[in-house]
Structures are given as C-alpha cells and as structure tokens.
Amino acid sequence: MRNTVRWGLLSTANINRRVIPAIRASDRGELAAVASRSQARAQAYASQWQIPQAFGSYQSMLDSDAVDAVYISLPNHLHAEWSIRALRAGKHVLCEKPLTISLEEMDRMVRAAEETKLALAEAFMYRHHPQTRIVGEWVGSGRLGQITLVRSVFNFSIHDRSNVRLVPEWGGGSLWDVGVYPLSLAQFIMGEPPEWVVGDQWLGSSGVDEVFSGQLHYSGGRVAQITSSFYTPFYTYAEILGAAGRLALNRPFVGMDQERKLIFYPANGEPAEILVPDKELYLGEIEDMHAAILDGQPTYLTLAESRNHVRTALALYESAEQRQLVHLEG
Numbered sequence: 001m002r003n004t005v006r007w008g009l010l011s012t013a014n015i016n017r018r019v020i021p022a023i024r025a026s027d028r029g030e031l032a033a034v035a036s037r038s039q040a041r042a043q044a045y046a047s048q049w050q051i052p053q054a055f056g057s058y059q060s061m062l063d064s065d066a067v068d069a070v071y072i073s074l075p076n077h078l079h080a081e082w083s084i085r086a087l088r089a090g091k092h093v094l095c096e097k098p099l100t101i102s103l104e105e106m107d108r109m110v111r112a113a114e115e116t117k118l119a120l121a122e123a124f125m126y127r128h129h130p131q132t133r134i135v136g137e138w139v140g141s142g143r144l145g146q147i148t149l150v151r152s153v154f155n156f157s158i159h160d161r162s163n164v165r166l167v168p169e170w171g172g173g174s175l176w177d178v179g180v181y182p183l184s185l186a187q188f189i190m191g192e193p194p195e196w197v198v199g200d201q202w203l204g205s206s207g208v209d210e211v212f213s214g215q216l217h218y219s220g221g222r223v224a225q226i227t228s229s230f231y232t233p234f235y236t237y238a239e240i241l242g243a244a245g246r247l248a249l250n251r252p253f254v255g256m257d258q259e260r261k262l263i264f265y266p267a268n269g270e271p272a273e274i275l276v277p278d279k280e281l282y283l284g285e286i287e288d289m290h291a292a293i294l295d296g297q298p299t300y301l302t303l304a305e306s307r308n309h310v311r312t313a314l315a316l317y318e319s320a321e322q323r324q325l326v327h328l329e330g
Contacts (some may be wrong), residue, residue: 008032010058026283035056069093079095103307131262134276149222190224214226312328
C-alpha cells in the first residue's frame, strides 16, 4: 500500500501558492502534477513551481495514474462538476470553499463520495489551525459559560472589476467568497445551523453582493452577526461572548502568522492572552486529508457541516432578496 499521497492541482489559481508549500511541508504528501486548460499554461506553471507533471486539461489529469488526490481551486460554479468528475475518476478531493452553491449540487457531491468511498472535504483551512481548535475547546468545556453571541467580519477591497468574484453566473459575491468564513465560525461555535436568518446586501455594478451582513438566530436565543465586503480595506475580526467572559480574535481566518492574538476577557479580572502554537495555516487541511486517505479516518470537517454552510448562505441570500426573515429548510 502507498504510504504517501500524490497531489494534483486542478487549476492554476492564485490560492495554490499557499497550498503548494503545505503539501511539501507535510510528511505524507507529494506534489505530483498540475492541470490547466492548455498544455502551455500547465507546463509554464509546472516549471515555475517545480511540479513534475503538467496536463493540458483537467480531465486528462483525472484520467491518468499520476495523482491520488486533487485540490480544486476553480471558480465556485465549477466546484461540483469537477469534484464529482474527480471522485468518479478515483481521486480523493479537497475542494475550496464554498463546496458548492446549491443544495442539489451538494447532494450529488455527497452521493458521489459515498458511492466511490473516497474522501471529499471542504477546504476551510482556518478550522484546522490550533487557534480555532482552542476556541472550540473553550466553548465546549463551558469556560465561557452559555454562549449568547458570535460576531465576526471578513472584508477586503477588490479593485480589478474583471475579478471572477464579481461574476454573478460564477457564484460571485462577498458572502460566498469571504462571508462564508464568519458563517462557518458561527456554525462551529453554535454546533448547529441557525433556525432562521435575516440578510441584507448591497449590490454593486457587478450585480453581486459587494457588501453583505447577516444575523443568524439559533436555538436558546443565541445569535450570530456576520459581515463581509469587497468594498473596504482588509479587515477581519471575531469575538465569542458568553456569560463568563468573551474571546476576541484579531486574525480568526487568515494571516495567523502576522501578529495573531487570542485574548480572553473574563467577567471579572484582567484580560489574558491565550498562547497558540504556531502552525502553517494550510498544513492542517492537507494532513487531515492524509489521515482520511491513508488511515481511513473521517475528515475533520464533515459533509453535513458543509451542507449546512450552503443551506445557511442560500437562506441569507433569499432573505436579502425578499427583505424578510427566512427559516432554514432541509
């Protein structure tokens, strides 16, 4: 049996620059191939990043025996199609968030993973970082008391109007792109999807939500407030409020190697910084896939959680369009 995972990059998207070092830093992974829409582009990319094999189409890499798993970083509207194609071709799949943009596609992806018995996971890298794990442990152990509110934001500016994030037909929009981070954090902390949501959006000239805000209502009167934007400078923050105190994260989703701070503010007493072990941000999701592929472990981020990400985002969009609260359905 193979004791390493041979990875293929399905596309030459910019995010690959963060995943490539993580694959190479892992103990049980090797970067074997890259696929693009032309042989010339794939070969140039392979030369730039010193990748052994280059394929001039996505399908040709899937049809080959060069890789065991693929990392999919295509635009959102292509996630389901190529994840399913990869699974049917016998490849494990780590696909960028959001895993898909419709429940129908999500259910087809789940069926493909179940039928092929291969690993399929959503690439929410921050969920695997020690900081997020520590936050989960604090909440789960009750050290914050009853959680009442989760509040988080993820903003950055887009200046290039040709950016794929601004194409409505491709699953563009700030909620699908960066708002899903605060959304997934809320689900992680609350341990379930919300019962009902209220969303509000500002549509830019692109036709997608360039600013989105949402309020998510959970059982027991718990609330999460999320904000995302393509219209303001980079800013990310999160805080979890409980009866016994709150946790504040100045880098909850990205940039965890840049002045990261996790601070506990108790109900009584002085605030204290919680020490977080250093770890390369994208390494955890790669190691998690290796455990699933080589050891038969379930992926840390379950497909049920990913389905609830999609359900909640769709409900928020529906609420914003109808200008009324929306209850979540299956």
